[in-house]
Amino acid sequence: MLDTPKHSVTVDHSPAKARSVRSVRNEGTRVAIEFTDGEVGRLSMRWLRLACECETCGDTASGKRWLTPADIPADVRAASIEISSAGETDVVWQDGHASRFAAGFLAAHIGQAGDLGAPRFQPALWSSDLATRLGRFAFDAVVEDDEVLFHSLRALRDHGIAMLTGVPAEPEATLRVAGRYGPVRETSYGKVFDLISRPDARVAGETARAQIPHTDEPFRYSPPGFIFFHAIRTGAGSGGTSLMVDGFQVAEVMRRNTPELFDLLTRHGVIFHREHAGEVFFSAEAHVLSLDPRGAVTGMRYNDRCLAPQTGAVDAIDGLIEALAELTRLICDPQNQFQHQLQPGEVLVFDNQRVLHGRTAFDPTLAIRHLRSCNLDRDGVHSAFRTLARRFAPDEAETVLYQGAIF
C-alpha cells in the first residue's frame, strides 16, 4: 500500500473561526493581537490601513474599492486602536482618518495577512480507497435543496469528485442538475456532448478502447473545470469500468519518491494539441503540475493522447520524457485508481484540473455505452461553493481554494 500522503489530513481551514481577542496593542508599524488562549499575532499597520472599508475607502467584497495601495504612506501609523464593547475595532490614524473594523475582523485575518501562518485549504487526498469516502447525493435533493447542493459542493472541494444518483435520462436533466453548480461551458463540441461508442469514432471517448486516466482537453489554455459524466446506458459486465485517479495524490507520491521528476513537471513546459483538419487546431504549452506560491499543488493537466512532440534542450528532453513516463506509470497503477462501474442514472462530477478519468476497454458488440457529458467553468463551481458557504458554513467561505491548472 502507498504511504498516507501528508495532505490527506484535512486541517483546520477556517480562518474566520471566532477566536476571542483579549487585547490589542499599537506597536507602531504593527498591531499585536493577544487572544484569550495566550497566542499573540501581528498585522502590518500598512495592511490594516489599506483594509479600511469606510465610505471613502470603499468596500472590498463587492469590488467597489476607492483607496489604492499608493494612497498609503509607508510609515502610516495609528494614533489609537480600541476594541469597542460590541467587539468592533476602532482605529484613528495620525492624519485623523477613522476606520472601524467589524467584530472578529482582526482575529479572522491574523492568519491570512499576519505572522501566524495562513491556513490554506488542504484537499483530502485519496487513492483506491475512495469508495468509502465518495460523497453520493440524490438528484432530487440537489435540485431542490440548497443545503444538499452545498454538501455536494463541499465534497467536490475536498475530494475533487462526487456522485449524483437517480438522474433522469433526459438531456434536460443533465443540464438542469449541472446548472445548479455553475454556468455550463459551451465548447466546439457543443454544450452537452453524447459519448456513444460507434465505429466512426471522432474522439477516443467514442471508441470501445481502453483509456489511460487523463484530464480532458489539456490543449486548451483554460481546460474544462468540472466535468459531468451522466450514464444513460452502460454495458454492465462487458467492461467499460471507470478509472478515477486523484492527480494531487499521485503528484505527492512523485514529490516524495522522485523529487527531481516532480520538479520538472512543475517548471518544464509541455505541449498538448488537438487538430480536426479544417475545423479546429488547439495547442497549449503549460506545466503538467501547477503550484501555488507556497509550493502546494493547485492543478494538473495531463492526457497522453494529446501530447505533441515536445520541445526543449537536447540534454533536458529525456528527463522530461522520464517524468511523463513516471506520471503515466503512477496513474496506471491500480493502487492509485478508484474503480467504478457506472450505472444508468448515476452522474460522476469531477474536477478536471485535479482528477483524471479513464476506463477499461469494453465489448461494443455486447452493449452500447452511452454517456452524456458537459463542462463547467471551475471558478463558477467554487463561486457556488463560497456563496452557499456564507449561509451554511460561514467559517469556510473565505478559505483560499486550490485554483487549478493556472499555468
Ligand SMILES: [Fe+2]
Ligand atoms: Fe476524457
